[in-house]
């Protein structure tokens with residue numbers, strides 16, 4: 001992409017409404033624009049990151065055996081009356097009536113709808129286990145939307161729903177999602193710690209929140225520092241195998257959100273030096289809720305003995321749009337964002353330090369073409385800004401690799417390669433650059 005033809009409305013000043021660094025940087029880096037309280041337009045740079053995050057979530061859900069579909073954002077109120085949640089959900093629910101005065105709502109979550117889809121088609125235990133998911137916008141009329149995408153009103157969620165014949169099978173589905181979440185967040189360069197959590201309006205009695213430690217996080221957390229160095233399963237993990245050793249390893253080290261914190265256990269189990277009481281950002285939450293929805297909505301299957309019984313369910317959410325902010329909270333410095341390579345909007349930024357100089361322009365064009373031909377996401381700053389402004393922009397928007405091309409270096413056949421994450425620079429031969437970055 002040529003920056004001269006992109007749409008990147010960088011802000012020079014810090015927007016006053018931004019209270020936390022991720023909100024500030026998303027606005028300054030031209031990633032996001034507020035259209036209403038808690039409702040955002042995703043500008044091109046932000047949209048590229050959102051899509052990269054979404055794709056990692058999708059890949060790990062698919063690897064764990066979940067099957068993608070897409071449910072609508074609008075749902076019939078009557079569907080929620082079946083489960084009894086229509087009134088229970090409270091003011092966070094956006095209630096809508098259409099031209100025929102039919103009562104609808106903008107879905108805050110989809111347990112009822114996925115249960116309706118399931119019960120319409122699945123009648124036998126032989127079709128289980130089943131895990132269906134989608135990546136869809138949600139609406140929750142938060143009292144106080146704040147911190148940008150961290151607590152929005154319209155936000156993007158991956159929500160998966162598992163269906164099993166009994167609790168034992170449902171716990172296996174839960175464990176598959178637990179492991180998939182460990183992998184998902186690690187691939188984004190995050191340390192997200194699974195912590196025992198409250199179940200709240202979703203229900204059930206087993207839930208883990210996946211928390212990224214960050215001072216600005218809304219969740220208070222207590223954990224044993226050792227949990228930060230546990231190994232994340234690699235891509236050879238066998239989702240059809242026994243995952244309990246992994247779950248046991250990750251749940252035997254103390255880690256709990258403040259609403260389920262057990263001070264006595266914490267004090268007795270966690271050595272003083274290992275105690276970590278801090279804050280964190282909840283980037284995902286998983287629930288086992290048994291027959292909560294299948295009872296009320298009559299989602300039954302015939303068991304091996306032929307008798308009908310309600311399925312055992314679980315739901316598994318990831319805050320896809322919240323993750324954009326969470327990653328910035330975890331990966332930034334005074335100059336701006338530092339994108340982990342897997343989610344960066346572009347992998348390489350080419351900075352032409354003397355726009356208009358024939359040799360420099362030619363070298364940049366050549367590099368741009370060759371890198372693009374190798375499928376590398378490149379942003380070529382071909383604007384007529386002076387070099388200092390180009391450095392500042394590249395640092396602000398957090399592109400992992402900067403290729404600095406100027407007449408002095410070119411005279412020796414060299415360019416300067418800068419790594420955004422640690423600021424390290426090295427002079428390399430122009431001819432080597434593509435091989436280094438492709």
Ligand SMILES: Nc1ncnc2c1ncn2[C@@H]1O[C@H](COS(=O)(=O)NC(=O)[C@@H](N)CS)[C@@H](O)[C@H]1O
Pocket residue numbers: 108109110111140142149150151152153155157158159160202282283284285315316317318319320321322
């Ligand atoms: N207001 C919000 N703004 C941005 N992200 C949010 C918001 N509310 C929740 N999320 C994200 O969505 C994830 C899942 O939301 S949840 O309420 O915990 N879980 C569910 O809704 C279940 N139905 C999972 S399928 C959360 O972990 C959080 O990362």
